[in-house]
Amino acid sequence: MTATTGAAPRTARLRAQAGFEVRAVLRNGEQLMVTLLLPALLLVGLVRTDVVSLTTDGATTVDFVTPGVLALAVLGASFTSQAIATAFDRRNGVLRMLATTPLGRRGLLAGKVLGVLGVELVQVVVLGAVALWLGWSPDPAGIATAVLALVLGTAAFTALALVVAGTLRPEGVLALANILLVVLVVAGGVIVPADQLPGVAADLAQLLPSAALGDALRAALTHGAFPVGELTLLTGWAAALWALATRVFRWS
Amino acid sequence: MPPPPALEIRGLVKTYGEATVVDHLDLDVAPGAVTALLGPNGAGKTTTIECCEGLRSPDGGSVRILGLDPVRDARELRPRVGVMLQDGGLPGSARAHDVLAHVSKMYARPRDVAGLAERLGIDTFARTQVRRLSGGQRQRLALACAVVGRPDLVILDEPSAGMDPQSRRAVWDLVRELRADGATLLLTTHLMDEAADLADHVVVMDHGKVIAAGTPDELTSVEGDSVVSIEARGPLDPTSLRGYLHRLAPGDWAVHHVEGHRYTVTGAVNPRSLAAIGTWAAEHGVLLTSISLGRRTLEDVFLDLTGRSLR
Numbered sequence: 001m002t003a004t005t006g007a008a009p010r011t012a013r014l015r016a017q018a019g020f021e022v023r024a025v026l027r028n029g030e031q032l033m034v035t036l037l038l039p040a041l042l043l044v045g046l047v048r049t050d051v052v053s054l055t056t057d058g059a060t061t062v063d064f065v066t067p068g069v070l071a072l073a074v075l076g077a078s079f080t081s082q083a084i085a086t087a088f089d090r091r092n093g094v095l096r097m098l099a100t101t102p103l104g105r106r107g108l109l110a111g112k113v114l115g116v117l118g119v120e121l122v123q124v125v126v127l128g129a130v131a132l133w134l135g136w137s138p139d140p141a142g143i144a145t146a147v148l149a150l151v152l153g154t155a156a157f158t159a160l161a162l163v164v165a166g167t168l169r170p171e172g173v174l175a176l177a178n179i180l181l182v183v184l185v186v187a188g189g190v191i192v193p194a195d196q197l198p199g200v201a202a203d204l205a206q207l208l209p210s211a212a213l214g215d216a217l218r219a220a221l222t223h224g225a226f227p228v229g230e231l232t233l234l235t236g237w238a239a240a241l242w243a244l245a246t247r248v249f250r251w252s
Numbered sequence: 253m254p255p256p257p258a259l260e261i262r263g264l265v266k267t268y269g270e271a272t273v274v275d276h277l278d279l280d281v282a283p284g285a286v287t288a289l290l291g292p293n294g295a296g297k298t299t300t301i302e303c304c305e306g307l308r309s310p311d312g313g314s315v316r317i318l319g320l321d322p323v324r325d326a327r328e329l330r331p332r333v334g335v336m337l338q339d340g341g342l343p344g345s346a347r348a349h350d351v352l353a354h355v356s357k358m359y360a361r362p363r364d365v366a367g368l369a370e371r372l373g374i375d376t377f378a379r380t381q382v383r384r385l386s387g388g389q390r391q392r393l394a395l396a397c398a399v400v401g402r403p404d405l406v407i408l409d410e411p412s413a414g415m416d417p418q419s420r421r422a423v424w425d426l427v428r429e430l431r432a433d434g435a436t437l438l439l440t441t442h443l444m445d446e447a448a449d450l451a452d453h454v455v456v457m458d459h460g461k462v463i464a465a466g467t468p469d470e471l472t473s474v475e476g477d478s479v480v481s482i483e484a485r486g487p488l489d490p491t492s493l494r495g496y497l498h499r500l501a502p503g504d505w506a507v508h509h510v511e512g513h514r515y516t517v518t519g520a521v522n523p524r525s526l527a528a529i530g531t532w533a534a535e536h537g538v539l540l541t542s543i544s545l546g547r548r549t550l551e552d553v554f555l556d557l558t559g560r561s562l563r
Contacts, residue, residue: 006331006359006360006361007330007331007358007359007360008357008358008359008360009360012357013357013358016354016357016358017354020346020350020354023350024343024345024346027345028345088344089343092339092340092341092342092343092344093337093339093340093341093342094341094342094343095341096307096337096341097335097337097340097341097342097394097397098341098355099307100305100306100307100330100333100335100337101330101355101358101359101397101401102330102331102358102359102401103330103358104326104327104330251307252307
């Protein structure tokens, strides 16, 4: 009997878990709203209306807004959506159950990160298409840099999601994850660059991973630049938050 | 020489703060058999098996699963040990069938998902979200997830809790079939009939310790002892009845309150002592509405061992 039992190959297990996570997000109305609908509405609203006036530093509105909207989308998928899903999975014992299958705890975490990247691929395709339709012309020289920024931002915010989901009750996570998303979008340098924020908020926001992600994407996609400072800051945040997550995360 | 145990626990200790939940527990689970860990809520059953599943690290003692360490050798053990958690551990927003299909993908040669779903009646709610399932439906789905990978050892925590009788029978049939296929099963339960009907070996646990172990027959058949169940119109004084029987026939008499006005009398029951119960009742103005003689059940064993009812 032993000879016929065994685990599926590691890649198959990770692919299965990542696919399961992506489907869970795409089938859930609230998750879809945070990850796709909200960024898309913001993109169209900021480009096509004058409700909010932006200082675009000489770029067209769509070229200025799209990187920030992509940063918001990443924040929604890797932080808000992931924190809420993981918090409820933790309470329902899903994390413990999957940890007893050949997937294991590491496989589960890796599957979650891959799942977030999968959702982000969908976001980039959908939001990118909307932006191109609105006249977006990203600098081709910055695309590789933008992908790097997205990956680093995903690492940082997925770790933050795990810190929150692995320590607080799901109801608390639900509230915190949504509030933090709004606060970071308004005052965290996601859509509006940190240096355009009023007074001391500008100095504070510049240190946040949200501003590092937003500013890095704007620099890369609008000017084709390689923003060393922002990418370094983002790497530091990712490392620190993962270290914190491995310390404080509780599986049950 | 008997085969080595599929699961071997020696001196297991697990504490949460001040409370010692598992207290120097020894346990052997024979390969190819069904072992039931029986005990009331809070006895330490779940903590014990979570140490076996690698979900908790013991504070003392050792646990060997299929000859391996549940934490250090977790990667090797995970494909070989199927686990059904007490809370199910199922994602609420996913559909029932998708969960089972997903878990099956973790294994190299899983059972046929459609066949397993049909056996356990999961096909009737395959497209329902887990959060909308009844307790019994969730239990069946969790059980299916535990066995879909053809494990050598299956650990089930309260497998039939919250199930209707029909689902319970389906679960019991599957457990027997798994055993017939050569799997080893360890299950926890607080249901006496589940332990008595399903298990080859019953381990009675209370306050983190094993207080009795044996086959259901061994546990229930004590030479010369039998049990009288009585029901009265009103309350009666167990101490008085016990004293009366002891004066009449000195021996190891026990009178336990079951619930309501039902009591059990355990001891050397014979026609004379049976008549004495009636006489005592008459002398104390107690009207007995029912009196029946039977063999000890696991429940009686538990009452004798702990002085408490299991419920």
